[in-house]
Amino acid sequence: MTNATPATSRPRRRPALVALACLGVLAAHAHADEGMWMPSQLPQIAAQLREAGYAGDPASLADLTTAPLDAVVRAGGGTGAFVSGDGLVLTNHHVAFGVIQYNSTPERNLIDNGFIAGDRSGELAANPDFRVLVTVGFDRVTDQVLGAARGTSGRAYFDAVDAAGKRIVSECEREAGVRCSIANMYSGTDFYRIRQLELRDLRLVYAPPRAIGNFGDEIDNFMWPRHTGDFTLLRAYVGKDGKPAAHSPDNVPYQPPSHLQVASDGPREGDFAMLAGYPGITYRHRTAAEFAEQVEWTLPARVDVFDALIGVIEQAGRDNAQARTLYASQLQSLKNNRKRAAGELEGLRRSDAVRQRGADEVAMLQHVARDKRGDLQALDQVLAQASAMRERDQLLGLATAQTQLLRAALQLERLRIEAAKPDAQRESGYQARDLALVEGTLKQVQRRYDPQVEKALLRTLLRRHLALPAAQRVAEFDAAFGRTPAELETALDALYAGTALGDEAVRLALFAAAREGRPLQADPLLALAAQLVPAQMRLEDERKARDGELLRLRPAYMAELAAWRARQGRPLYPDANGTLRVSYGRLERLQPRDAVTYAPVTTVAGITQKHTGQAPFDAPSPLLEAIAKGDFGGTADPALGTQTVNFLTNLDTTGGNSGSPVLNARGELIGLNFDSNWEAVSASWWFDPRYKRAVHVDMRYMRWLMEKVYPAPHLLREMGL
Amino acid sequence: MTNATPATSRPRRRPALVALACLGVLAAHAHADEGMWMPSQLPQIAAQLREAGYAGDPASLADLTTAPLDAVVRAGGGTGAFVSGDGLVLTNHHVAFGVIQYNSTPERNLIDNGFIAGDRSGELAANPDFRVLVTVGFDRVTDQVLGAARGTSGRAYFDAVDAAGKRIVSECEREAGVRCSIANMYSGTDFYRIRQLELRDLRLVYAPPRAIGNFGDEIDNFMWPRHTGDFTLLRAYVGKDGKPAAHSPDNVPYQPPSHLQVASDGPREGDFAMLAGYPGITYRHRTAAEFAEQVEWTLPARVDVFDALIGVIEQAGRDNAQARTLYASQLQSLKNNRKRAAGELEGLRRSDAVRQRGADEVAMLQHVARDKRGDLQALDQVLAQASAMRERDQLLGLATAQTQLLRAALQLERLRIEAAKPDAQRESGYQARDLALVEGTLKQVQRRYDPQVEKALLRTLLRRHLALPAAQRVAEFDAAFGRTPAELETALDALYAGTALGDEAVRLALFAAAREGRPLQADPLLALAAQLVPAQMRLEDERKARDGELLRLRPAYMAELAAWRARQGRPLYPDANGTLRVSYGRLERLQPRDAVTYAPVTTVAGITQKHTGQAPFDAPSPLLEAIAKGDFGGTADPALGTQTVNFLTNLDTTGGNSGSPVLNARGELIGLNFDSNWEAVSASWWFDPRYKRAVHVDMRYMRWLMEKVYPAPHLLREMGL
Incomplete structure (x- = not known):
């Protein structure tokens, strides 16, 4: 792995490499500082870590059950x-x-x-x-x-x-x-x-x-x-x-086996930084076909169907103030997810990720021994099988996730079936420890449901199901909702005119019966659920069989990828899975678009600039007064001559890294990870060193707040400050 | 005047001064490059012009009727x-x-x-x-x-x-x-x-x-x-x-007496630049009291009343699709004006303009001779008189500007009165040459009017009029609309239920009568207009008397200001008034807020980045292909290695400067002014060197488009390129 520096940044180390980067020599395979390393891998990349500026012994980072990682x-x-x-x-x-x-x-x-x-x-x-x-x-x-x-x-x-x-x-x-x-x-x-x-x-x-x-x-x-x-x-x-x-x-x-020491100084642009934490999930090592599907189908289809559902709710809200209120939260969530999907799509396109991952895989495949190709082909086939049903799986998933009464009926029927089994054998989500959550969901329906809106949402989703080719349609759904838009309309009208599930007392009585596996009283939506749940369970079985095959076959792909990366001189880190990982890099500015540069350190001047007095920009008076007073003492940045607030690094992070400690070259605590940048929203699939940044609280800001603004000298002393 | 450079920019000249600026020595009176100079003033500031980098003879710029300004x-x-x-x-x-x-x-x-x-x-x-x-x-x-x-x-x-x-x-x-x-x-x-x-x-x-x-x-x-x-x-x-x-x-x-020559090269950050054009109107030399009123009343009141009117139209549109369409343009315009007023307010506050102008005036007044103080006091009194009626004037102005039928009735009645006079003595707007415009306005009503919305707008404005102290209320309005919200409601209902002015044929027939000074047929809105127009004319007379006093008294203030500026070593330029002015400065980056820096030159990379395929970001294919091809030849920037598009200077501009030529130190054409930046929207009142920038088309971009993308070699030849 090479630590290329984009031509425009101002690193404080390795000028020779920077010069190369300026010439574009390293641009083609510039995976600078990509990597969520297992601690046990760090000795393997000790040379790079030291070259990047780490002053400690990389071997001391190898065991996550000893200091400092413990x-x-x-x-x-x-x-x-x-x-x-x-x-x-x-x-x-x-x-x-x-x-x-x-x-x-x-x-x-x-x-x-x-x-x-x-x-x-x-x-x-x-x-x-x-x-x-x-x-x-x-x-x-x-x-x-x-x-x-x-x-x-x-x-x-x-x-x-x-x-x-x-x-x-x-x-x-x-x-x-x-x-x-x-x-x-x-x-x-x-x-x-x-x-x-x-x-x-x-x-x-x-x-x-x-x-x-x-x-x-x-x-x-x-x-x-x-x-x-x-x-x-x-x-x-x-x-x-x-x-x-x-x-x-x-x-x-509790007396921990070790603890981190907050640094007495702070970092500057170009300085080494390192972060440890529990990143949730990434897809960096998915196959080229999966990358292509994500960009060419999954994300655009998500944007498209979310747009349709957003349109349904907004249209319904136009003439119906009550529906507007009931669906405000669902609408907000759809909009956030839509924005995120669009951002991820934009990012993957901007990074040309599909082409790059494709070219990388083609190069890898040239080195695969003939006798190893079978598993890779089999993997491709299993992925293709899943893709063949993707439209169906998306629509039926949303029909449950985006409705209230239909979801309640399906949950009650499934609970009735699972309740007949011993607890350990029940499907996850229906075991004894899950029932309080199920009950809570059934209660919440009241605050989020309007029959006209739910029908309109289902109409949108099920019309799309109707339009699927026969191979993707589910017979039980066709039987329940009909085969034409007119039949669908009649079915929806009958279901929602006849159901009593809109009544909370009815739902809770049904819950009491279902959790004991007793038969449920007659209701059109429950009759529908009795038709559909067996279909859902059949699809679930198919999915588990496919997941088994993926579990069996993906290791062959990973072995080839690891061998290929080794040929490139790049060790392979595993995709994030919620376990402790370490990332290293440096403070680095961001140039998100032509003519725009973001400095890697912010100062309290920005708080005053953003302050409007209205939430979320309502900085408290003690903070504003302390800023105006300018009494920053030992926590001020010597070069900037003022108090810093947050800083930016090129560290490799994803969801779950919130709260990760950021360390300097000496292993001292300089920051606390809390956010990422919009340009990096696609980083769960593709690390683009031009745009991937992580956002941290500068520990000097924390110290200043605890010293001068909301003082807690006893805690600073306890932290050795 | 000192040409201080903000500490953060990278000028290519005068490092000694920059060092001073870094120490904050010049920050207190940093009016760097402020000024919309009359050409005749340029010899006075020849030293500064040369120091800023101008290579020509400033005396040659003194006459706007000779080259190059002609x-x-x-x-x-x-x-x-x-x-x-x-x-x-x-x-x-x-x-x-x-x-x-x-x-x-x-x-x-x-x-x-x-x-x-x-x-x-x-x-x-x-x-x-x-x-x-x-x-x-x-x-x-x-x-x-x-x-x-x-x-x-x-x-x-x-x-x-x-x-x-x-x-x-x-x-x-x-x-x-x-x-x-x-x-x-x-x-x-x-x-x-x-x-x-x-x-x-x-x-x-x-x-x-x-x-x-x-x-x-x-x-x-x-x-x-x-x-x-x-x-x-x-x-x-x-x-x-x-x-x-x-x-x-x-x-x-036409053979012009002279013409500008497009430069064969382009500018870089820090380079001298100069611009000539016809800026429309500025208020830089208004009194401290006028600055305070603008920030403390005018702009907040504008935001407040626009918000109220926006609310009325949005509320009406919620349940009425037709009203939504009819008022879409008026709503957009209100929102734009609201945004602009809020931006101007934000900018003046950010620049602390009221305090700075106030302190400046206090300092100036210490030098005013005792016998000169009378006129300044008289000026203050006239301004105070106008301020005393500001709420009334705002509301009555909007009642005309933001309505269709009421405005039509007032226009018809006024036209009837003016038509009785010889053309030369008529009020401007009602002379023979204006009548086509009046007729056009009367025709447009149909496309922009809904009685419920107009009543709601008037209700909002006239309730505010009702709430004014008696001294500001206009008796004729009170008589016509009543003195309580209930009476207002009754009056509005009667007016709009009874009027026939919603009918285009009726309006045009009335126009035919009014333009000949004939009596107008009976109509509730016209009866109202007959009550209100005399009041409007009375207020107009009062305004003209006040304007006469301002015209008489402001020169005393300007004389003192000029003397004070002379003491400070800063010549005084007149506020913009649509006449030819010259501004000089340099290419300068912008740091609009903490940690954000905008480079002063953009490149074609930004076009590709912004391109979405949807207007207004739908760059034509020939352009995108030419960018991808990268064949920029002689128009590429040597340092950036690519084609530039726009550039940014600290030149002093305002509305009317659109299309102004931007010249380099040798007087060659390097740019074409076309926009400003959001942070400078308050510059019509206050020039803040930290934020005031002007935006120009780089002539190299024009040349490249005309050479390689949409070629016109004959025109390039004609321009000597």
């Missing part, structure tokens, strides 16, 4: 890090938002006002379901997982892998206070057992006001330059025996 | 310049758009396809009302204009100035082919008689397709970085005697 934890839905020996956990304000909200009341509004615990007795217990997970074991279990699967295929392969994984997890979790899981690396090539301490007693220690922690909110989300203090401090507690325990006043602060 | 002409509503000895006029595509539209048909769509005249016989006649004006005389006539006015005040002063001006213009225009006007410099201090050749036979020679000439349209308007080829070439023709003449096939190309 200080990096899973926190809520994101990442966090221990920053003191007494269990202080630093994460994003938005990751810990549930904790803040849980402790906030109209009288004591912690969301708006922020919170500082004066001492440990003042720390506030988090919501009981908030978790911090500390990885304590990471062991390869590939042979155990695949042992029974080898030699089988399809559904049998799927079930064997699934059963082996469940068995390993179950054994592992016999130890109290430990949560285990299986991580699939390189698409079924390797499996790891992950053991994590499950810390269950978290307490709120320090949170800035919302107008700092979420300054800019949705408007600024993805929009560098940002000016947000998106951080919060929690503290983890354990029982007196040092073991994880539920909240109790008798608990004591 | 090549700069008024073209349509903007500016243009002669670029060949045979009368080729270069101006903006948007300035010449009417000419293109006039010659465009569905079969031969010059707007979409552009146009190249193969030879002179192929040139297409412009619409007959398109004019190019060449200034041939600029003479101070202050004594003639003010002679009769001196010693009078108020309305008498106004009438004396008005009458003297009309007499001078009338005498001047005895010469055939010449149009004359009076220019008021320094707010009534000096008056100039301007003589202009009125070229009436213009022909279309070269226009790029709309998707080049107006690439980005409203979306990119004001939004640097821009990528627009906003230029068009016309040719001026005259009679065989060389005198201006109406269009005739016998006419011959």
Whole structure:
């Protein structure tokens, strides 16, 4: 892997390489700083890490269960890090938002006002379901997982892998206070057992006001330059025996095996940076055919069908104020998803990802031995089978996801069927532990349902189903909804005129019957569900068989890709899967389009500029006054002569990296990851070094806030500052 | 005046001064490059001009009736310049758009396809009302204009100035082919008689397709970085005697006394640039009280009342598709004006203009001799009188401007009254030459009127009138509309239920009667107009008396300001008034907000990036192909290695500067002004060197288009290229 620098940036290192980049020599394979590395891979790329500026020993990063990586934890839905020996956990304000909200009341509004615990007795217990997970074991279990699967295929392969994984997890979790899981690396090539301490007693220690922690909110989300203090401090507690325990006043602060030290200075453009965290999911190593489908069909089709559904809801809302209110949230969500799909499409096109991935795969295939080609062809065939039904799968998926009453009927019927099985054998989502969620969904219907809108949404989706070729149509749907638009209309009218499911009491009575596997009372929508659920289950079985084949066949592709990358001198990192990864790179400006340059560091001047007094740009008075006063002391950037707020790197991140600690060359904490840039929304598929950036809170801003604006000197002392 | 350079730009000259600027030494009075200079002032600032980089003799710019300034002409509503000895006029595509539209048909769509005249016989006649004006005389006539006015005040002063001006213009225009006007410099201090050749036979020679000439349209308007080829070439023709003449096939190309030469190279960041043109109106030298009123009342009140009217129309459109259509244009216009007012307000606040202008005036007043203070106090009083009625004037103005039927009734009644007078004594807008326009307005009503919406608009405005203190209310309006919201409602219902003015035939019949001064038939809205028009005329008289006082008193203020500026070493330029002005400065980047930098030059890469295939981002295929081919030859920028499109300077411009030629240090044509930036929308009041920029077509882009994309080698030859 080469660390090429775009011609326009101003790196502070390696001028010789920059000169080459200026000449375009490295442009063709410029995968600079791409990579979400497993810690165990870092010794392999030690030379590059050192060349990039890392001052420590790459070997010390190899084990995620020793320092410094054991200080990096899973926190809520994101990442966090221990920053003191007494269990202080630093994460994003938005990751810990549930904790803040849980402790906030109209009288004591912690969301708006922020919170500082004066001492440990003042720390506030988090919501009981908030978790911090500390990885304590990471062991390869590939042979155990695949042992029974080898030699089988399809559904049998799927079930064997699934059963082996469940068995390993179950054994592992016999130890109290430990949560285990299986991580699939390189698409079924390797499996790891992950053991994590499950810390269950978290307490709120320090949170800035919302107008700092979420300054800019949705408007600024993805929009560098940002000016947000998106951080919060929690503290983890354990029982007196040092073991994880539920909240109790008798608990004591957890003593982590190691913690990170906040740097006493800050970074500048070009400086080395490194990040560790739990990125969720990426598709970087998908096949060329999958890339092509994503750009040529999946994303455009998503935009198209979302546009149609948005049109339906907006049209309905035009003359119906009540429908407008009921569907406001669904409309917003459709618009966000539509925007994201369009952004991803735009990004993949801008990066010419399909052509580049295609050319890369063609080159790879030239090196594949003749006897290895069978599996690759078989993989192509399974993917093609799935593609052949893509329109159907999209439409039927949306018919459930975008409706309320139809979804409720299907859920009730499925619950009735699953309830007849022993709990362990039930489909996920219908086990005993899932029922509260099902009940909640059934209750929410009232706040999100209008029969005219639901019929209009279904009409749009089912007319598209009607227009599919016969091979993609589902017989049970045809039987239930008819074969012409007129028949569809009659069917919809009859269903919604006759159903009693719009009544919450009726739904809850049905839920009570279904959870016991009892027969459900007569209702047109339930009769429909009785027709459709068997079809859904049949399609589900087909999907699982296909997933089994993909699990069996993808490793062959990954092996060839790894060999090809090795030939190119580029080690292969596995696609993100929620396990701990490390990325390295540097502070780097962004040139998103012709004549526009974004500096990699923002300052408090931007807060004053953005401030309007109206949320989300309503910086609190103490902050504005402190900025005007200009008393930044030791946290000011010496070159800029002012206080920095956020900074930008070319680190490789995706969802789940929220709250990831960003370290400097000496391994000290300089930032907290919290956002990405709009131009990089397609990075889950393709890393384009021109546009991929990650956005971090500058630790100097956190220190300044805690020193001068909302002071907490005791916490700074605890962090050694 | 000091030419300080903001610390962040990269000038190519005067590093010593830049270093000072970095230290903030010049920041306090950094009016770098502010100024719309009368050519006659340029010798006064010769030292600064040379220091800024001008290589020519500033004295040669002093006379706008000799070369090179006599090549700069008024073209349509903007500016243009002669670029060949045979009368080729270069101006903006948007300035010449009417000419293109006039010659465009569905079969031969010059707007979409552009146009190249193969030879002179192929040139297409412009619409007959398109004019190019060449200034041939600029003479101070202050004594003639003010002679009769001196010693009078108020309305008498106004009438004396008005009458003297009309007499001078009338005498001047005895010469055939010449149009004359009076220019008021320094707010009534000096008056100039301007003589202009009125070229009436213009022909279309070269226009790029709309998707080049107006690439980005409203979306990119004001939004640097821009990528627009906003230029068009016309040719001026005259009679065989060389005198201006109406269009005739016998006419011959006009031979201008001089023309500009397009440069063979292009500019870089920091390079000197100079611009000449006809800026429309600025308010830079208004009093501190007027600045305060603009920011504290005028602009917020404008935003507030526009928001109310926008709300009325949007609410009405929610349930009424027809109203939505009828008011679409009015709504768009309200939104544009609202956006502009909000932008101006934001800009003036960002620049802290009220405080700065206030401090400047306080400092100035310390130097005013005791015996000169009376006039300044009197001026303050007149301004205060006008302010005392500002709410009333805003509301009544909008009641006319934002309605259709009420406006029609008031126009018909006023026309009936004016028609009884000799034409010369009629109020402007009701003279014989205005009647076609009045008739057109009366016809348009049908396409823009819905009674419910008009009543709702009037309800909003008149309720605000009702809420005014008694001193601001107009008795005739109170009598007509009542004194309570309930009475207002009854009055509106009666007026709109009973009127026949919604019928076009009725309106046109009334127009026929009114233009002959005949009595108008009975109608509730006309009865209302008979009540209100006398009130309007009374308010008009009051306004003219006040305007006379302002005309009499402002010169005292301007004299003090000039003396104060002289003490500061800064010559004073007059506010823009549609006369020829010169501005100088340099190519300069823009840093609109924290961490964002816009380069001062854009390239064709930006066209490809913005291209979506949908207007206004639908770059034509020949352009996209030529960009992809990369054959830029001699027009490429040597440093950037690609084709430039637009560039950015800190030149001082305002509306009317569209089409202004931009010259380099050697006086060669390097650009064509066509836009400004959003951050500078407040520059009509306050020049902030941090944000004020002007946007130009790079002449290299025009040359490249004419060489390689839509070739016109004969025209390039004619321009000496």
